[in-house]
Amino acid sequence: MHPHEVDLALTDGSSVRLPAGATGEELAAALGVDDAVAVRSGGTLVDLQVPLPETGPVELVRAGEPDGRSVLRHSTAHVLAQAVLDLWPGASFAIGPPIEDGFYYDFLLPGGAHFREEDLSRIEARMREIVGEAQPFERAELSIEEGLELFEAQPFKREIIEGVAAGPGASDAALEAEGVEGQRVSVYRNGPGFVDLCRGPHVPSTARLGSFRLLRTAGAYWRGDERRDQLQRIYGTAWESEEALAAHLERLAEAERRDHRRIGRELDLFSFPPELGPGLPVYHPKGARIRYEMEEFARRHHLEAGYELVATPHAARSSLFETSGHLGWYAESMFPGMEVEGVSYHLKPMNCPMHVLVYRSRARSYRELPLRLFELGTVYRFERSGVLHGLTRVRGFTQDDAHIFCAPGQLGAELAALLGFVLAMLGAFGLGEFEAELATRPEKSVGDPVDWAAAEAALRHALDVTGLPYRIAAGEGAFYAPKIDLHLRDAIGRRWQVSTLQVDLQLPQLFDLDFTGEDNGRHRPYMIHRALFGSVDRFLAILLEHYEGALPCWLSPVQAAVLPVGAAHEAYATDVAATLAARGVRAEVRAASESLGARIRDAKLAKIPWILVVGAEDVAGGSVGVNARGGARPERGVALSEAADRIAADATPPPLLPPQPAPGPAGRAPRTGVPAPRAGDGAG
């Protein structure tokens, strides 16, 4: 029996009577919790084996919660390192943190060796042996000197210890997690020969691990610095149960099925002809039709929102980009110049200098402001070859770009209205879950910090008015402007950065823009850069992945397929298609050269929202058979006029909530007024 017992307060408000000095393991036993992996005490996580503090509430961290998964993943990463060091004697190991959905570990293999895909199964087999041996994780704390001695043969570990020992500012968060704090280093041992620098906590034993999978190998620079060693990274995933692991692997398969590059090929939307060069897409008729619908929607609503259309060329004298600062700051991201008649030209990486010239083409009055210039402008950026990715990262793309020139006093209202407009537009595409980042002045920036602060305040005000959840991304603004970056989540929870709103402090000055004020004096306008889709190309890719290719009817390149049962019904099918076309529906007749079943299958695979089957009964009765995408079962004998009504309604672009000057309580207004996302199921 323990000499005395204490009442231990739990975070949920209850308490448990335990012997003094009891550990997290004993607490878990007392509570009947069998999946605890750590203890949360005073905001930090500690090992289960540590005696619980008698003051302050504590809480068990269970395997399935976010922090618990991180512990599992971190522990699994240790086992990965242990396995690799077993299999490659002389290997160096660097860092191995938990990450979203998994973990990785970086190594330098002896003799400059590299991992191969087939190594993953060997390593995984060795990891499973270690798990089978139920090795305890044991924590120890050492002095800096002891740590350096322990890791004498491990240059990366020594560098971490030395870097942190050198004092604050010499470390970063990822390295801190590796277990060096102040003048102590913590290490974890498991098994006879393995010890790693680590802050912890870890599971009590490797036996608690097992639902993991190694996924891929990759190169990764030491400390993320491309001038330093490139290490060999192994990525894996780990979960609290086989079921959770299987669910994650299924999510990966789901993402694979939604890959816009695959869908683009299967639906014949676009391609990347090698003859054009990397990162330069061509849109096929169906893909171009989708773009047309997106762009028309954008143009129409911009006009309604008080924008004016402009059009500008793809190239300009290099001197323009000297003036704008692009060649000074971002020449590396621009295509090299070309010489024409002794003058250097560049492809434009952004539209703003051109729009500035439109503004400056004549004297401007305060009466004209805010002046909102909109263009679907195609820009060219020299992206490094390794970063290109489908339509989401290309070398030539079209921005739905606008520049708003306004008087200083108009900035706040303009930004707030703009943010509402952005949310309404994106909402119309069926995307509703947004998060924002306010990116503030970076280290490398131009302009007066006072102006920066004012611009940042205006952006923050717009966010507050809109009620959008946001976080501050300190120091992540563009060199010339603070900005709001808008992110959205797609149907399977992935986050995509889309819109950007920037308050430019530089261009009006560089181009010496002005307007005549009410006071007959010259004033400098503010300039807002903004793109809603960001890139039309990239936004199309996001839509394709979000909808798995089954776009809402109004965006579908073909909205209805009319299938005659036999050749005798083809004339009627043509009439049906003409009726639909008269209602503005994009309809196609697919003649009876193949079996009806095969044509239905083709239409389904092409994700056509409405399939109309017409046979003898329909010819006689003026009806159609309706097979709607996502519908429960096909209908027979629907009157043509009724079917046309339903399809025409489905094919109509959604309404857009006008920008709201005064959003309602809790700032949900921009979303509540937006029509519910069209599931693209054609249910009419």
Add this chain to the structure above:
RNA sequence: GCCCGGGUAGCUCAGUCGGCAGAGCAGCUCACUCGUAAUGAGCAGGUCAGGGGUUCGAGUCCCCUCUCGGGCUCCA
């Protein structure tokens, strides 16, 4: 740009030890004229990414280049 792995018919892929370049789908032709996710038969389709090398002989082995994919770095 860097690391790793790929590139064989429009697509997905097979091709053993270096010994005649294949399949399914798609395409075309013919027959079938069909009531809600694949009718049948036939035909055609290849500079095996490109170039160089080794070899009696290269899709296969070696080198270079291009390109795609996964990462890293970058992303005004």
